[in-house]
Amino acid sequence: MKQPELQHQVRQVFTDYLEKNQQRKTNERFIILEEIYSRSDHFDAESLFTELKKKKFQISRATVYNTLELLVACELVTKHQFGNNMARYEKSYGYRQHDHLICLDCNKVMEFCDPRIHQISTRMGDLLNFEIPHHSLILYGHCRGCEIKEQLAKKKSIA
Amino acid sequence: MKQPELQHQVRQVFTDYLEKNQQRKTNERFIILEEIYSRSDHFDAESLFTELKKKKFQISRATVYNTLELLVACELVTKHQFGNNMARYEKSYGYRQHDHLICLDCNKVMEFCDPRIHQISTRMGDLLNFEIPHHSLILYGHCRGCEIKEQLAKKKSIA
């Protein structure tokens, strides 16, 4: 899908959500949505705030947090807790459900899919009598690049 | 394994670790270890601190955090990030690796095992060229008890 089309669609989804829940369609909210859908990383609230500031939008942190919550509620954005203490977000409209693999050294985030995770989720829900709307699977590891770097560092320290 | 025996074993593991890393074997550290192994829930640092205080041990928050870090390093304790912003811990000596299922309503934590998760982890590591020492799988759901409560609440609001 092309950017303008995607932007248009998510704006529509958000508008519908806001109307249905009798929330105001403020400029700030749409600016934040647009900014999120023009990025494609796993960002945190602060970096989103800083980016908006850099682009000369005068939107407060409070509004950023408030809007993120709304976007999570209408499933346009997904919220993650990757090890560290700050939440990370990513746009999720039209994306296939996926999980994450994080490098403990350089914090690189990769994505992957495996249908077995959904199977496990369903099975455990049945078994333990839970209704399971979502899950989070994070693999923590060391990526190739960092492994190589570490080996070099070791060699140096010996030499 | 009986409690005293378990306590003895984990104390030994911790002692070995401290010696190997030339860290001091302080009373505070062993008191904390013992407290953790006399509990069996998924606790946070603050509740551990409060519990120790209630038992009249004068151990500071700083020491609690410091010791938890050591215990995680020697794998006597596992650290989790369950959705909310505070870390949760659990004893892990002699326990089979397992994953978690959390009720979004009452915060109840359940545990489960599924060998497929390990398979997925290995497969993704191979595929994406990562070495993966650990992972975190959390299923977020609504438990039966809470579902029933909610249905009752709905009925009431209609009536």
Next chain:
DNA sequence: GTGCATGCAAATCCTTTGCAGTGAT
């Protein structure tokens, strides 16, 4: 015009840090 959403700053929560004093080695 009404009152929900905003901006700002202060407050809060969890965690880490600095420093002076204590105790393990």
Next chain:
DNA sequence: ATCACTGCAAAGGATTTGCATGCAC
């Protein structure tokens, strides 16, 4: 005796909250 570990309180970072103002309705 040394200096890593402790307790305490203050600092820190992420997020939330309170309140006066502004703007969507």
